[in-house]
Each structure stands twice: as C-alpha cells, then as structure tokens.
Amino acid sequence: MDDKRSRFEAQVLPHLDAAYRLARWLSRAPGDADDIVQEAFLRAFRSFDTLRSPDARAWVLAIVRNCHLSALQHGRRRAAEPLDEEHETDAGAGDVPAAADPEAASIERDERRALARLIGALPGEHREVLVLRELEDMSYREIAAVTAVPIGTVMSRLARARAALRAKWHEESEGDGRAVR
Amino acid sequence: MQCAEHLRVQALFDGELDAVSAAAVERHVGHCADCRTLLEELERMRGRIRRDLEYGEAPRELRSALARALDAEAAAEERRRSPPVVWRGRPFWLGTLTGAGAALAAGVAVVLLAPLFFAPLPEELIAAHLRSLEPGRLTQVISTDRHTVKPWFAGRADVSPVVADFAPQGFALVGGRTDSLGQQRAAVLVYAHGAHVINVFAFLPGRGEPPAQASRRGYHIACWRGGDLDYCAVSDAGWEELGTLRELIADLGARDAR
Ligand SMILES: [Zn+2]
Numbered sequence: 001m002d003d004k005r006s007r008f009e010a011q012v013l014p015h016l017d018a019a020y021r022l023a024r025w026l027s028r029a030p031g032d033a034d035d036i037v038q039e040a041f042l043r044a045f046r047s048f049d050t051l052r053s054p055d056a057r058a059w060v061l062a063i064v065r066n067c068h069l070s071a072l073q074h075g076r077r078r079a080a081e082p083l084d085e086e087h088e089t090d091a092g093a094g095d096v097p098a099a100a101d102p103e104a105a106s107i108e109r110d111e112r113r114a115l116a117r118l119i120g121a122l123p124g125e126h127r128e129v130l131v132l133r134e135l136e137d138m139s140y141r142e143i144a145a146v147t148a149v150p151i152g153t154v155m156s157r158l159a160r161a162r163a164a165l166r167a168k169w170h171e172e173s174e175g176d177g178r179a180v181r
Numbered sequence: 182m183q184c185a186e187h188l189r190v191q192a193l194f195d196g197e198l199d200a201v202s203a204a205a206v207e208r209h210v211g212h213c214a215d216c217r218t219l220l221e222e223l224e225r226m227r228g229r230i231r232r233d234l235e236y237g238e239a240p241r242e243l244r245s246a247l248a249r250a251l252d253a254e255a256a257a258e259e260r261r262r263s264p265p266v267v268w269r270g271r272p273f274w275l276g277t278l279t280g281a282g283a284a285l286a287a288g289v290a291v292v293l294l295a296p297l298f299f300a301p302l303p304e305e306l307i308a309a310h311l312r313s314l315e316p317g318r319l320t321q322v323i324s325t326d327r328h329t330v331k332p333w334f335a336g337r338a339d340v341s342p343v344v345a346d347f348a349p350q351g352f353a354l355v356g357g358r359t360d361s362l363g364q365q366r367a368a369v370l371v372y373a374h375g376a377h378v379i380n381v382f383a384f385l386p387g388r389g390e391p392p393a394q395a396s397r398r399g400y401h402i403a404c405w406r407g408g409d410l411d412y413c414a415v416s417d418a419g420w421e422e423l424g425t426l427r428e429l430i431a432d433l434g435a436r437d438a439r
Binding site: 062063112134 | 231250
C-alpha cells in the first residue's frame with residue numbers, strides 16, 4: 001500500500017462510521033447514504049494532499065455534507081421526500097432490546113420511531129446541527145467547520161433546532177399521551 | 182416570554198463556557214425557573230436522542246466497496262505519476278515545469294484561511310495547473326468538439342460549464358478533464374493558444390471571491406462569474422490573451438442563457 005493510501009487509512013477511515021451516520025441523517029435513506037459516503041471518501045482521497053487541518057473528522061464530514069448538497073442540487077436523489085414507514089423502521093431506531101412483555105416492546109418501538117420521525121421531519125440545517133452535536137458530540141467550533149458557518153450561527157441554529165424538536169415533541173405527547181415522553 | 186439567557190444556558194449545557202462564565206450562568210439558573218426548565222428539557226432530549234438514535238456503523242459491504250475504490254484510485258494516481266508519455270506528439274508545454282511542482286509544493290505556506298481546510302484558491306489553481314502539465318495528465322477526454330466534451334462532464338464533474346472551441350480566434354479546444362478543487366470535482370476545459378496551455382476551471386461558488394486577476398510564480402489567473410458558476414483561467418499566457426478568452430466564454434454563456 002503506498003504512502004498516501006496508508007496515511008489516508010490511518011487519518012480518515014476511522015471516521016467512516018461518523019460519516020455514514022451523518023449521511024444517513026442528511027439523506028434519510030440508507031441506499032443514498034452509501035452512495036454519498038463512497039463519493040465523499042473518494043473526493044477526500046483525491047484532495048487529501050491539500051488537507052491543512054489536523055481535524056480530519058470535521059474535514060471529511062464537511063465533504064460528506066457537500067456531496068449530499070450537490071447530489072440534492074443535481075436532483076439525483078429523492079431525499080426531499082418525507083420518511084415512509086419502511087425507512088423509519090429501517091433507519092430509525094436501531095435494534096430495540098427484547099422485552100419480556102411484547103406489548104411494552106411495541107410501545108417502546110413506537111416511541112423510538114416517533115423520535116426518529118420528528119427529527120427526520122426537521123429542516124436539513126436543523127437536522128445536521130442536532131446530529132453533529134448530540135450523536136457525534138462535536139464542539140460548536142467543529143460544527144462550524146463542518147457546516148461552513150460562524151460559531152454564532154451554530155449556536156442559534158442549535159437553539160432553534162432544539163426548540164422545534166421540543167415543540168413537536170410536546171405536540172405529540174399531548175396528541176396520544178405516550179408517543180414521546 | 183423566554184429568558185434572554187437561553188443561548189448562554191445552552192452553551193453551559195454543551196460545555197462551551199469557561200469556568201467563570203459557567204459559574205455566572207449557573208447562578209442565573211439557580212433563580213430563573215424558565216432557564217431551569219430549559220436545562221432539564223435539554224438534558225431529557227439529549228438522553229432520548231442518544232438512547233434511541235444511534236445509527237451504529239457503516240455496513241460491512243460499504244466498507245469493503247470503499248476499500249476497493251480507494252485502492253483503484255491510489256493505483257490510478259500512481260500510474261498517472263509514473264510513465265512519461267508524450268501526448269499526441271505535441272509536447273509544446275514540456276520543459277516549462279520539471280521540478281516546478283515540487284518547488285511549489287514546498288513553498289506553499291501552510292496557512293489556515295477562511296475556507297478552513299484547503300490551501301488558498303490561487304495556490305490550488307496553480308498546483309492543479311502544474312499537475313496538468315505533467316505528461317499524460319492534461320486531458321481525460323481529447324476532442325475539439327463541444328458535443329463530445331460537454332456530455333463527458335456529466336456525472337464526472339459537479340458542474341456543467343459552457344464548452345466551445347474558439348480555434349478561429351486562436352484558442353483551440355484541446356479537451357477536458359476533472360480536477361479536485363477543495364471538495365469539488367471541477368470541470369476543466371483545456372485550450373491551446375500558440376505555445377501556451379490554458380486551463381479553464383469551472384466550479385460552484387463558495388470558495389470566497391475568486392481573484393479577477395492574480396499572479397503566482399509566473400502564471401496568471403483570471404476569474405469571472407458566468408451564470409451560476411465561477412470560472413478561472415490559468416496559464417503562462419499574457420493577461421491580454423486570458424482576457425480575450427474570458428470574453429469569448431462569457432459572451433457565449435450569456436447567449437446560451439438567453
Ligand atoms: Zn433565565
């Protein structure tokens with residue numbers, strides 16, 4: 001393996017899972033996420049020599065985001081559609097631990113799906129800050145680097161995203177009393 | 182009415198405050214019920230999100246497909262670097278650059294500017310220009326016919342630029358290729374003007390304002406906005422020649438748009 005390839009392996013590939021999660025939340029469809037990630041990592045490899053930042057994770061996530069946006073622009077994907085039930089089940093909550101009581105398990109599954117659906121229904125710029133902050137545990141500075149906006153904008157977007165999610169959440173809980181708690 | 186301290190409370194929650202500010206915000210939360218509620222809700226929401234939404238890992242098939250694609254890409258780059266192939270028997274640019282690429286690479290200051298991750302645009306353009314002058318790297322599609330070159334870009338580059346041959350005006354279309362520019366796959370049109378190669382890069386705006394005119398190491402860069410794309414022509418040809426080509430392409434773009 002040549003030098004560039006092995007440096008890339010060591011510095012960038014450890015962030016593949018994070019890239020995949022982001023792509024999945026941005027595109028909201030597993031098949032699209034595969035394409036986005038593959039394209040993003042190829043691009044990252046091609047421009048790896050121009051990387052000036054020590055933060056390879058923020059760098060490659062920024063490329064993932066860019067690939068997602070340019071694919072959207074080109075209309076190659078259907079990502080703007082709302083989630084359907086199948087995607088939710090598949091993309092939403094991961095494995096629900098088995099519960100002794102099948103009814104409790106089903107309630108739990110519903111709750112998880114509801115949360116995935118609420119977040120999936122947020123606008124893209126809200127979704128991305130939430131995912132980067134809550135799932136990837138990134139700092140404001142890192143999120144600013146990934147999303148190419150000032151830190152102040154990250155703060156206000158995050159606040160709006162959380163407020164929107166909270167509002168929907170309360171709406172739903174009032175709706176049937178248990179969808180999200 | 183929501184408390185004006187919400188953003189600072191959020192920053193406290195996210196661990197973004199220094200010790201002094203954190204203490205101040207905590208004191209505020211101590212006697213502000215609104216902010217206390219906010220803090221509790223943030224905590225509850227994070228708990229739910231982290232419990233329920235972990236997407237886990239990239240699928241194994243993706244991982245192995247990617248490894249194969251990277252191997253292929255690395256091998257292709259290796260091949261492009263190695264054998265000195267004389268291109269179409271007209272190496273009119275050879276001799277201008279041996280060692281220049283290395284000198285440039287060594288000389289590029291490692292600075293962090295507005296676009297956080299990449300070298301400044303002019304440096305990147307010059308580096309791409311020099312790379313293109315290495316044997317066998319100038320074109321990926323060789324044609325003077327815009328009906329061949331334009332469709333070639335589809336699916337390969339991120340953009341679809343104006344393509345035309347201006348041989349009668351002295352700028353012969355040689356072909357095209359794609360180059361990495363920042364995170365993009367830029368479309369590159371290659372023109373020959375006398376003994377000069379002119380690379381015209383077309384890419385999506387977003388790298389800041391490209392320079393209308395810039396010079397680096399004896400090469401000239403002329404940039405303009407055409408439609409929703411940025412174009413940058415790079416060459417050792419003179420300003421006047423670059424200006425003429427810019428007008429030809431920009432006029433054509435304006436006509437196409439009508
Ligand atoms: Zn308050």
